Amino acid sequence: MSEESLNLESGVDRFLTSIPAGYYTIGTVKGLKSLLENPQTLLVDVREPSEYKSGYIPNAINIPLQTLAQNLTQIPHDRPVVLYCSSGYRSGMGVMTLHLLGYENVQGFPPSFVGWQAAGEAIDTLPAGITSR
Known part of the structure; x- marks a missing residue:
């Protein structure tokens, strides 16, 4: 294994072992609702546009996971950011990606859109003919 590979592996290992349990997650619908009371919080739906169009958590913007790196200008470093998907x-992949890119203000919502719906919370949908917010 090359020295460069060993350095990368060592750096990733240090990063992963430094993460406190539960630190980058909001584990409950109640916790997310509490965080969303802060108008500075940015809620990002990382599902595909077709999934987002069919229903999303109110006030969420859609930045599909595969396009995060191309949309970093939409993700602030100085405000709370929460990512969610369907499951x-x-x-989780998005949170780790953004943390590796230097974001310290990003958390995931593992109960996801399915958990939000199961809790009976309101969802929004896009009007016909509109593909994104």
């Missing part, structure tokens, strides 16, 4: 998998 928690993509939002």
